[in-house]
Amino acid sequence: MAEPTQVLDEVLDDLRAETEALEGVVAALPAAGWATPTPAPGWTVAHQIAHLAWTDERALLAATDPDAFRREAAALTAGPDPAAFIDEGAARG
Secondary structure (H helix, E strand, O other), X not given: OOOHHHXXXXXXXXXHHHHHHHHHHHOOOOHHHHOXXXXXXXXXXXXXXXXXXXXXXXXXXXXHOHHHHHHHHHHXXXXXXXXXXXXXXXXXX
């Protein structure tokens, strides 16, 4: 069985490789390219990238400050539409 640090290293290496591959696809996009629709209804490439960045930030918060993550999650899902924060965050990003 792999050691926990070995597993973490493998996961982080994979994340770095995926990030580099994605950056290679979007880094040179012209402004119009960022407005390209994606299969997610109502989302553009810009929305999708913002969502991925937001998700990475939340994962980092969960790993480094679980109490703050729980407070934020509770606040985000407390409204009448508990999933609205996903689209709202993507639009802000």
